[in-house]
Amino acid sequence: MRTVFYLVQKEFLQIFRNKTMLPLILVMPIFQMLLLSFAANYEVKDLKISIIDHDLSTASRQLTGKFAASPNFKVQSASFSFQTSMDEITQDQTDLLLEIPAHFERDLVREGHVPVSLSLNAINAQKAGLASGYANSIIRDFNAEFIAKWLPKQITQSAPSGQIEVTYSNWYNPRLDYKTFMVPGILGEIVSLIICFLTAMNIVRERELGTIEQLNVTPIQKWQFILGKFIPFWIISLFIMLVGLTVGKMVFDIPLLGSLWLVFGYTAAYMPCVLGLGFLISNFADTQQQAMFTAWFFILIFILMCGLFTPIESMPDWAQTANKINPIAYFVQFMRMVLIKGAGFQDIKGNLYTVLGYAAVVNALAVWTYRKRV
Amino acid sequence: MEAHVIFTDKLTKTFGSFTAVDQISFSVAAGEIFGFLGANGAGKTTALRMLSGLLKPTSGIAMVAGVDVMRHPEQVKRRIGYMSQKFSLYEDLTIRENIRFYGGIYGLSVQTIREKTKKLVDKLELGAHVDELVLRLPLGWRQKLALSVAMLHEPRIVFLDEPTSGVDPLTRRQFWDLIYEAAADGVTLMVTTHYMEEAEYCNRVSMMVDGKIEALDTPGQLKKTYNATSMDEVFRKLARG
Numbered sequence: 001m002r003t004v005f006y007l008v009q010k011e012f013l014q015i016f017r018n019k020t021m022l023p024l025i026l027v028m029p030i031f032q033m034l035l036l037s038f039a040a041n042y043e044v045k046d047l048k049i050s051i052i053d054h055d056l057s058t059a060s061r062q063l064t065g066k067f068a069a070s071p072n073f074k075v076q077s078a079s080f081s082f083q084t085s086m087d088e089i090t091q092d093q094t095d096l097l098l099e100i101p102a103h104f105e106r107d108l109v110r111e112g113h114v115p116v117s118l119s120l121n122a123i124n125a126q127k128a129g130l131a132s133g134y135a136n137s138i139i140r141d142f143n144a145e146f147i148a149k150w151l152p153k154q155i156t157q158s159a160p161s162g163q164i165e166v167t168y169s170n171w172y173n174p175r176l177d178y179k180t181f182m183v184p185g186i187l188g189e190i191v192s193l194i195i196c197f198l199t200a201m202n203i204v205r206e207r208e209l210g211t212i213e214q215l216n217v218t219p220i221q222k223w224q225f226i227l228g229k230f231i232p233f234w235i236i237s238l239f240i241m242l243v244g245l246t247v248g249k250m251v252f253d254i255p256l257l258g259s260l261w262l263v264f265g266y267t268a269a270y271m272p273c274v275l276g277l278g279f280l281i282s283n284f285a286d287t288q289q290q291a292m293f294t295a296w297f298f299i300l301i302f303i304l305m306c307g308l309f310t311p312i313e314s315m316p317d318w319a320q321t322a323n324k325i326n327p328i329a330y331f332v333q334f335m336r337m338v339l340i341k342g343a344g345f346q347d348i349k350g351n352l353y354t355v356l357g358y359a360a361v362v363n364a365l366a367v368w369t370y371r372k373r374v
Numbered sequence: 375m376e377a378h379v380i381f382t383d384k385l386t387k388t389f390g391s392f393t394a395v396d397q398i399s400f401s402v403a404a405g406e407i408f409g410f411l412g413a414n415g416a417g418k419t420t421a422l423r424m425l426s427g428l429l430k431p432t433s434g435i436a437m438v439a440g441v442d443v444m445r446h447p448e449q450v451k452r453r454i455g456y457m458s459q460k461f462s463l464y465e466d467l468t469i470r471e472n473i474r475f476y477g478g479i480y481g482l483s484v485q486t487i488r489e490k491t492k493k494l495v496d497k498l499e500l501g502a503h504v505d506e507l508v509l510r511l512p513l514g515w516r517q518k519l520a521l522s523v524a525m526l527h528e529p530r531i532v533f534l535d536e537p538t539s540g541v542d543p544l545t546r547r548q549f550w551d552l553i554y555e556a557a558a559d560g561v562t563l564m565v566t567t568h569y570m571e572e573a574e575y576c577n578r579v580s581m582m583v584d585g586k587i588e589a590l591d592t593p594g595q596l597k598k599t600y601n602a603t604s605m606d607e608v609f610r611k612l613a614r615g
Contacts, residue, residue: 006478010467017466210460214524217426217456218479219448 003220007228011202015232024198029190029240030247036186037179037252044130048076050085050094057105063116063142067098072134089121096120096131108146172341183254184335185308187244191267192274192328193299195237197292199278203229204291207282222367230275237271238264257342266334266348270355273327276362283369302328330355379404379531379562380425385434387420394420396585397434402564402578404530407557409576410566411609417585418566419459419535425564426456426533439531455529459536462520465509469500472508473523480527494522514545521552525561532556534565538572550575570606579605581612588612 015021049067053060067073076094079085088094099117101107107114118135122128206212215225241264248254278295285291305312305319306328312320323329334351337343345352380402387395395417402408410418423429425438427447436443439453463472470491477487495504498518508516517537525532534553538546550572553563557577565576573579573593580590589596589612593605602608 002481003479006475009478010464010471010475013471014464014466209465210458211462211464213428213458213460214456214462215479217428217451217454218476219452219481220479221448 003224004227004231007220007224008231011228011232015236021198025194025236025240026243029187029194029244032190033183033186033244033247034251037183044127044134045071046074047072047096047127047131047134048094049073049135050077050079050088050097051075052079052082052085052097052099054080054102055100055104059105059108059146060100062146063100063139066138066142067135070134070138072131073138086119089119092121094121095127096135098135179252180254180340181336182308183248183252184339185306185332187241187248188331188335189303189306189308189328191237191240191244192331193303194240195233195271196274196278196281196299197295198236199229199233199275200281200285200291200295201278201288202233203279203282204285204288207285208287222370226279226363226367226370229279230272233275233278234268234271237274238267241267255340255342257340258338258344262345262348263335263338266338266352266355269352269359270327270331270334272359273330273355273362276359276366277327279366280362280369283366283371302326305329306332308332325358327355327358330358378402379439380408380564381435381437382425383435385421385424385436386432387417387424387429388432393585395424398580398582398585398587399434400580400587400590402562404562405557405560406562407553407575407577408562408564409573409579410564410582411570411573411579411605412566412568412582413613414568416582418582420585421582422533422535422564422566425450426454427451428456453529453531455524455527455532457520457524457532457534457537459539461516463508463516463523466507468507469495469504469511469519472519473526476523477526482527490526494519494526498522514541514548517541517545518549518552521549525556529561531562531564534563536566536568538567538569546572570604570609573605573609581609583613 015025051064051067053064064075064078068075077085077088082097082099085094085097085099089097097119099119101114101116104114104116116139118132120128120131203212206215220228245256245260245263249256277298281294281298282291285294304310305315305323305326307323308328312323312329315323330351334348337348337351378401380400382401383399384397385395385399386393386397398421410421412418420429424431425436425443427438427443427450430447431444438450441449441453443450464475467475473491473494474487477490482490491504495501498515500515500519503511508519511519521532521534521537538549541549546569553565553575557563565572567573576593578590578592579596580587581596582588589599589608591599596608597603597605600608600611602611
């Protein structure tokens with residue numbers, strides 16, 4: 001154990017003396033968290049809408065007014081010709097156009113239904129999807145109000161056939177605040193990324209400098225060497241979590257429903273997964289450049305598939321299966337469950353056991369492939 | 375056997391189809407300064423790495439300090455000191471920290487480490503620089519420090535892999551003073567070099583060409599055998615075949 005102490009002591013001395021390491025550990029997580037959490041926004045505001053109102057009636061103006069009042073839309077222009085508005089879409093000046101037909105109000109009162117047309121610029125499919133969703137909900141709103149106000153008779157007549165109205169109640173995130181959803185995940189991702197990189201780069205650096213050869217010729221045992229490398233980065237990972245959660249709470253007011261002991265306990269159990277991964281990568285790299293690219297290859301896939309940016313549930317089956325070896329996916333899932341939902345040990349123990357098993361396998365591979373002699 | 379602290383018989387290392395070290399057999403007595411000479415790529419470093427337990431031999435026997443290198447490389451490591459051609463100290467640590475670290479991993483007590491640090495620093499006249507980063511030391515000083523650190527745990531055998539490459543002649547001479555001093559204490563030293571004048575400093579020299587030992591004797595005897603005035607001439611005659 002004394003040997004491990006000297007290794008850890010040496011590692012900390014080097015880390016705190018390195019001018020790029022400290023900013024990397026302290027500033028990078030905070031910066032990324034702030035930037036990504038503010039930027040990775042699923043809400044779309046101020047969609048530019050162009051309205052073609054052929055009716056110019058009370059009803060059509062009410063509908064137009066509803067769009068103008070919505071924070072999601074900004075009325076860009078009004079015209080009387082589809083072609084004029086379509087040109088605006090072509091020139092990327094507007095995102096969608098709503099065409100209200102002539103005799104809109106008359107037909108609505110008389111027939112009880114009337115088609116309006118929505119044309120969307122779908123170059124950005126996600127944005128178009130959101131725009132159509134927002135527009136539909138505004139039109140649905142309008143429908144309900146209009147029917148209640150103007151068609152009291154019809155409503156009593158047609159009520160039995162009934163309309164099913166859906167009301168929502170968003171559990172665990174009542175205001176559908178995307179930050180509540182994103183921040184815990186982003187924090188998990190950042191910690192994993194930094195720790196995996198630091199571990200891989202650190203070991204390869206010793207190989208590049210040649211000091212690893214000197215260590216290999218000492219009686220240090222493999223497990224001592226590995227613990228000596230792991231303990232410092234393991235402590236750093238817990239520290240980054242602490243800083244990250246503090247920033248998350250202060251800046252984004254993310255909910256911390258679950259027990260913090262559980263959060264840190266799980267993090268402590270999870271970190272050997274990414275530490276081991278970094279170590280494994282270093283075993284197959286002779287230069288920091290190689291380690292960097294190898295780590296980047298895995299980390300990029302892990303991050304994009306961890307459920308942070310697209311839900312894992314919406315991925316094809318093979319991708320969901322592949323995600324079973326994605327450590328970050330487990331961490332992100334855990335963070336959301338415990339922080340947002342307040343899950344306890346019983347709820348996450350499956351995840352915890354998986355992660356422990358994962359760490360055991362990765363580290364066994366890393367120790368097995370590490371050669372004290374060539 | 376007892377007198378021979380290092381002993382090899384047909385020690386061989388192949389990398390794929392390339393034979394780096396080809397059936398070398400020799401023995402080294404305690405307190406001897408044994409030189410491995412040869413051009414770059416002649417197999418000196420490979421031979422040394424096998425003996426120090428860093429590289430697994432392909433075939434043959436190698437005994438170091440009575441331990442079979444093939445079977446118990448970790449036990450060999452406990453008994454030897456090793457200094458590689460690559461710089462082996464941590465540049466971003468101070469002299470004191472380097473000594474403490476290497477002393478620590480060889481299991482020296484805190485008290486011993488403190489005493490050794492003082493002794494070593496006094497000997498190398500580094501007193502004023504003990505808390506400076508190794509990075510700031512001139513190369514020659516670093517190499518002398520590296521040798522002293524490699525001998526912190528008082529090994530009976532020390533392997534030096536081109537310890538003086540890139541060092542100026544004066545510092546090289548001082549470095550060899552340290553080697554003599556160690557040999558006088560009964561430490562066995564095995565040195566690889568491609569500086570032919572350094573061969574004169576060794577008790578016995580083995581000339582390696584293409585993985586084989588072409589000649590092995592005292593510098594004086596080698597010069598006589600090959601009718602040469604310097605080791606450089608001996609080497610050129612040998613290398614030409």
